[in-house]
Amino acid sequence: MKSIFSFFPVLLFLTxxxxxxxxxxxxxxxxxxxxEERVEDALSRMTLEEKVAVLHAQSKxxxxxxxxxxxxxVWCTDGPHGIRPEVLWDEWxxxxxxxxxxxxxxxLTCLAATWNPRMSALYGKSIxxxxxxxxxxxxxxxxxxxxRTPLNGRNxxxxxxxxxxxxxxxxxYVQEVQKNGVAACVKHFALNNQETRRMxxxxxxxxxxxxxxxxxxxxxxxxxxxxxxxxxxxxKYKGQHCCHNEYLLNRIxxxxxxxxxxxxxxxxxxxxTEESIENGLDLEFGTWxxxxxxxxxNAYDNYYLAQPYLERLRTGEAxxxxxxxxxxxxxxxxxxxAMNTQxxxxxxxxxxHLAAARRIAGEGMVLLKNDGGVLPLDASSTKRLLVVGENAxxxxxxxGGSSSLKVRHECTPLEGLRAAAEAAGCEVVFERGYVxxxxxxxxxxxxxxxxxxxxxxxxxxxxxxxxxxxxxAVIFVGGLNKSDFQDCEGADRKQYGLPYAQDRVIEALxxxxxxxxxxxxxxNAVAMPWLDRVPAVLEAWFSGSEAGNALADVVFGQVNxxxxxxFTFPVRLEDNGAHALGExxxxxxxxxxxxxxxxxxxxxxxxxxxxxxxxxxLSYTSFAYSNLRLSSEKLSxxxxxxxxxxxxxxxxxxxxxxxQLYIGDDESxxxxxxxxxxxxxxVLLEPGETQRVEFEITPEALSYYDDTKGRWVAEAGLxxxxxxxxxxxxxxxxxxxxx
Ligand code: GLC
Numbered sequence: 001m002k003s004i005f006s007f008f009p010v011l012l013f014l015t016x017x018x019x020x021x022x023x024x025x026x027x028x029x030x031x032x033x034x035x036e037e038r039v040e041d042a043l044s045r046m047t048l049e050e051k052v053a054v055l056h057a058q059s060k061x062x063x064x065x066x067x068x069x070x071x072x073x074v075w076c077t078d079g080p081h082g083i084r085p086e087v088l089w090d091e092w093x094x095x096x097x098x099x100x101x102x103x104x105x106x107x108l109t110c111l112a113a114t115w116n117p118r119m120s121a122l123y124g125k126s127i128x129x130x131x132x133x134x135x136x137x138x139x140x141x142x143x144x145x146x147x148r149t150p151l152n153g154r155n156x157x158x159x160x161x162x163x164x165x166x167x168x169x170x171x172x173y174v175q176e177v178q179k180n181g182v183a184a185c186v187k188h189f190a191l192n193n194q195e196t197r198r199m200x201x202x203x204x205x206x207x208x209x210x211x212x213x214x215x216x217x218x219x220x221x222x223x224x225x226x227x228x229x230x231x232x233x234x235x236k237y238k239g240q241h242c243c244h245n246e247y248l249l250n251r252i253x254x255x256x257x258x259x260x261x262x263x264x265x266x267x268x269x270x271x272x273t274e275e276s277i278e279n280g281l282d283l284e285f286g287t288w289x290x291x292x293x294x295x296x297x298n299a300y301d302n303y304y305l306a307q308p309y310l311e312r313l314r315t316g317e318a319x320x321x322x323x324x325x326x327x328x329x330x331x332x333x334x335x336x337x338a339m340n341t342q343x344x345x346x347x348x349x350x351x352x353h354l355a356a357a358r359r360i361a362g363e364g365m366v367l368l369k370n371d372g373g374v375l376p377l378d379a380s381s382t383k384r385l386l387v388v389g390e391n392a393x394x395x396x397x398x399x400g401g402s403s404s405l406k407v408r409h410e411c412t413p414l415e416g417l418r419a420a421a422e423a424a425g426c427e428v429v430f431e432r433g434y435v436x437x438x439x440x441x442x443x444x445x446x447x448x449x450x451x452x453x454x455x456x457x458x459x460x461x462x463x464x465x466x467x468x469x470x471x472x473a474v475i476f477v478g479g480l481n482k483s484d485f486q487d488c489e490g491a492d493r494k495q496y497g498l499p500y501a502q503d504r505v506i507e508a509l510x511x512x513x514x515x516x517x518x519x520x521x522x523x524n525a526v527a528m529p530w531l532d533r534v535p536a537v538l539e540a541w542f543s544g545s546e547a548g549n550a551l552a553d554v555v556f557g558q559v560n561x562x563x564x565x566x567f568t569f570p571v572r573l574e575d576n577g578a579h580a581l582g583e584x585x586x587x588x589x590x591x592x593x594x595x596x597x598x599x600x601x602x603x604x605x606x607x608x609x610x611x612x613x614x615x616x617x618l619s620y621t622s623f624a625y626s627n628l629r630l631s632s633e634k635l636s637x638x639x640x641x642x643x644x645x646x647x648x649x650x651x652x653x654x655x656x657x658x659x660q661l662y663i664g665d666d667e668s669x670x671x672x673x674x675x676x677x678x679x680x681x682x683v684l685l686e687p688g689e690t691q692r693v694e695f696e697i698t699p700e701a702l703s704y705y706d707d708t709k710g711r712w713v714a715e716a717g718l719x720x721x722x723x724x725x726x727x728x729x730x731x732x733x734x735x736x737x738x739x
Contacts, residue, residue, distance in 0.1 A: 028331075029070070031341045039331045043324060045069055051327045052310045056284040056303040059089045063283055065334065072338040074330070076185070076264070076285070078402045080141025080157050081105050081544065083130045083348075085406035085445060090298055092289075094444035101408040102130055103353040103545050104397040108142055109523045110364035110541035112159035112566035113617070115658040116682045117172045119360050124176030124184070126356040132180040132346025137337035138229055138264070139177055140185050140402070144170050144217035145233075147567040148193040148598055149578040151493040151585075153485070156523020156542055157403055160566025161599030161614060163213050164677045167220035174225030181343025183333055185264055186221040188233035190214055190248055195492045196585035199268065199290060202236040205592040207707035212596050219257055228261040228336050232281065234269045234291070240279065243269035249280025262329045267291040267402075273304040277318050281305065282326045292401060292490050349408050354546055361543035361550035363656075366563035367536075367618040374515055374536040376557030376620055377473055379424035386471035387414050388433035388464045388509060389478045390500070391521040395440060395447040396542045399482030401489025404442040407545050413477045413519065416548020420556050431464040433476065433509075436500040437483040457501060461508050468512035475555065476509055478502040479522035479540075487523040487542070492585060496573040497527040506530045519551065525569040528611060539565070557620060562656035562682065564617035564726065568599045571611045577602030600727040601673035613728035615660050615677070621651025621687065625659070625731035628723055635738045637714070640698045643734060645723050647693055649685035656684040659693045660724045663701060666735075667717030672704060675722050697721065702738055714738055 027033050028042035043051075046066060053064040058073070065073040078084040083102045086095040103126070105111075111123055131139045143154070147161040159166040174184040191203040191214055205214065221227045230253060232243030242248055243265040253259045267286025270276050276284065284305045289295030301307050312318035337343075347353070367375065377385070392414040397405045418428040432453055440447030455463065468474045478498060480486045485494050497503065510516050510533040517536040520526065521543075531537070538561070540551050553559040570576045577594035578584045580602070597605055600614040624647070631642040647659055661679035665672050679695040699714035706713040721734040 031339075035332060035335045038335050039328050042066070042069065042071060042331050043327055046327065048313055049310065051323055052306065052313070054330045055282065055305045055309070055326055056300060057286065058300055060087055060091065060286075063285070065338070071331070071334060074137050074283075074334060074338060075135065076138040076140055077131060077134065077136040078140045080108055080143050081403050082127065082397070082405040082407070083134050083136065084402070084404070087443070092292070092294065092443050100134065101349065101406050103349055103357055104405045104407045104410065105357045106361045106364055106544045107156045107523050107542040108159050109156050109566060110543050111360060112165060112169050113364040113366055113539070113541065113563040114360060115165065115564050115680055116363060117168055119363055120169050121172035121176045122356050123360055124173035125179070126353045128177035128180035128182050129344070129346040130348050130353065131177070131182045132344065133348040134346075136182060137333070138183045138185050140187065140231060142170055142173050142184065143187050144221065145188060145192050146214055146217070146598060148592070149576060149584050150496055150525040150570070150573065152193055152524070153195040153488045153490065153492045154401070155567070156400070156487040159217065161568060162566070162677050163216035165566055165680070166217035168680070170217050170221045171225040174221050174227045178226065178228060180346055181337050181340040183228035183261070183337055184221070184225070185229035185231050186218055186227045187231035188242070188266055189218055189230050189253065190233055190242060191237055192233035192235055192242070194585050194590065195490055197588075198234045200236065200588065201586060202239055202589040203592065204589050206595050208705050209592055209595045211705035213598050215252070222253070222257050222259050228333055229264055230259065230261065231264050231266055232269055234266050240275060241269060241271050244272060244275040244279040244281045246279045254280055260329070260332065262333045268295065270304050273308040273312070276304045277309060277312070277322060282329045357544045358546035358550045358553070361541070361546055362553045362559040364541060364543070364563045365550065365554050365561050366539040366565055366616070367554075367561040368539055368612050368616065369531070369535070369537040370618050371535040374517055375538070375555060377555055379421045379426040379556050382421070382426045382472045384427045384429065384471045385417070385421050386429050386431065386467050386474045387417055388431045388468070388474065388476045388505065389502075390432060390434060390436045390451065391479050391481065392430065392477035393449070394436070394451060394481060395449060396482055396521060396547065397544065398440060398445050398447050399442045400487060403489070404445065404482070406445045410545055411548035413521065413540070413548045413551050416550070416552040417475065417555065419549070420552035429467055429471070431467045432460050433464045433505045434460055434478070434500045434502055437481055461505055464505060465508050465512045468509050471513060473515040473517070474509055474513045475517045475519055476506055477519045477521060478506070479520035480524060480526070481521075482542070493524065497529070503529055506534065510534050517555070521547075525567060525611075527572065531611070539563070560620045560653060560655040561617065562619060562658070564615045564658050565612055566614070568603060568610045568614045569612040570603070571609070575603070575608045575610070596671075597673060601676065604674040604727065610728065613726045615658070615724065615726040616729070617658070617726070619651075619655040619657065621649055621653050621655035623655075623657040623685070623725065624648045624650045625723055625725070628732040628734050630721070630734045630736055633736050635697065635699065635736055637699050637739065640696050641736060642694050642696055643721055643723070644692055644694045645732060646690050647683055647685065648690040649687055652687050654684065654686050656682050657725070658682045660726070661695045662722040662724055662727065663697070664720045664722065665702065665715070665717065666720055669715060670704065675720070677727070699738060
């Protein structure tokens, strides 16, 4: 006899009955329950095999869930600048999807150069929405490794040389990404400051430099940003690989900082089962690859945290307590992301994201030099504009390593300049000037550009010079690119100077036409032997899908540049601390002998004039600083004092200025830099407008890491506050004592 419900399935549906009372969801399935309760409930239901399975990859970019319990997999994606196109299950090569083009946001050096945490928030929100839409649970970014040397191939992916700037700029990015239910995975923890021998080099650095320079941005990302994931670096520290490192992961990250998230290995960064069990690794990816090329196919069961771990658990060699801590972290990640039912739905390639990319790029570009007001160009009174250089036409969103992208469209500098100029009646002509890297593909993504060239280098220069003599203004667009030994993962630069003999082209153009602007598309400092013969220089960075439009906005004055350098441009490589005193790239180990004297800290202390200083950036208007006031001349331990200063726009157009506060310890018992960045505020001012900016100064801002005591110390004595427009452009000073 069939039940009544067999005739009336709709009844069954409406009453919710399915052969018995409606089942209540188990706690781990119930989104109304606290995450920690769900973690414990899920953990209690998992078998040993299921626990081990969630601790390592099952494919190139995913790790297993618990199918039996309906706990989903974890899907990761590169990278810090945009959502990487889909690759094959077990290959780096393209999966050939047609729905995975993305918005390329500016490189993180450009974001840092905005010195505007609101831009970080906009960036994190936008890229987080794209990751969410692509249904990714972990974004493998941002990167915050400190800029130690101008030769590091991956500096373009990071936020510069100063720990305070990187700390302030990384927090909003992490917070906004994670509001999408996508984990930010801050990388590469830690001391990954070069690409040479990156998989094995043992970094030797003193505790002061570790705590004062190389860790702060990671600490801010974890403790203020609330990062749900951290990626271990490839290199070693104290002889242990950073992906399973007792000091960095157990003592500092999970101990001192109480990190409750997941430590994910870099791809191929795991080398030992015992260490990966005991030294803080939670999720193993990419083993047997070098992070860029193929490894052992389908080796997942043989991963260090796979069968070998299971065997040690079965023999009792490994304890379940350590296992459960790892599994809790992975479950917590899953409940925060894949099983988070509150997360928004994201969006991809939206006009809002393109607008965000353009705005961040325009605000990050740095006007390094502008003698005689060559910029902004007035397109309506410029009859013919000559644009020279391969970087005016070469797509930069493809290449560079794991941050390489497949964009729907990339507006190149020439395209953007031409669109804006011709709209104002200005003719734009182009000359190649030089040949750099005419190839255009990475990991199976092809730019489709034909950059082939038959003319000789001499002919290219001759043609560019001839055109320059006929032009009202000339813009040379050069710099570096995303090819090997340039701004690219996996190798470091071989020279500090511009590649492809660009210096010769620039010299020739400068001789042919005085109204020359050099635009650098790059992620690193470069030498400029031609600087005194070129009136205007603009650092345009790798600025993503809207690069050309953002460049045109600045060149033609729709945007008044307000970017400031996030790292120093030394005149010569030897003027950089790592090259003067430290080792680079070292051998099996690399000694950071320069210690805390990184970037401007070295230049200040050794009185070495930089080509362009950390924090330097010009505007189309000008600013005056006045009326510095300290709320007190005496600061007590546990107290604070306020420093106020007026900033006035003394020019004839609106503009934004970054007021920078550096502080120096004038009576220090130990070695300290002359001054260190301890505050900054970007203010937008109308012509003639004055705003007052205030900074709160606490003993914490005055402290250094006392490696004899293992803690931060602010020593009593005299301090100087330097209110500056750049690290080498001090406008006002104030003095106070710490009691
Ligand atoms: C790469 C990079 C890392 C990236 C990962 C996955 O080698 O070091 O930044 O997220 O592997 O592509």
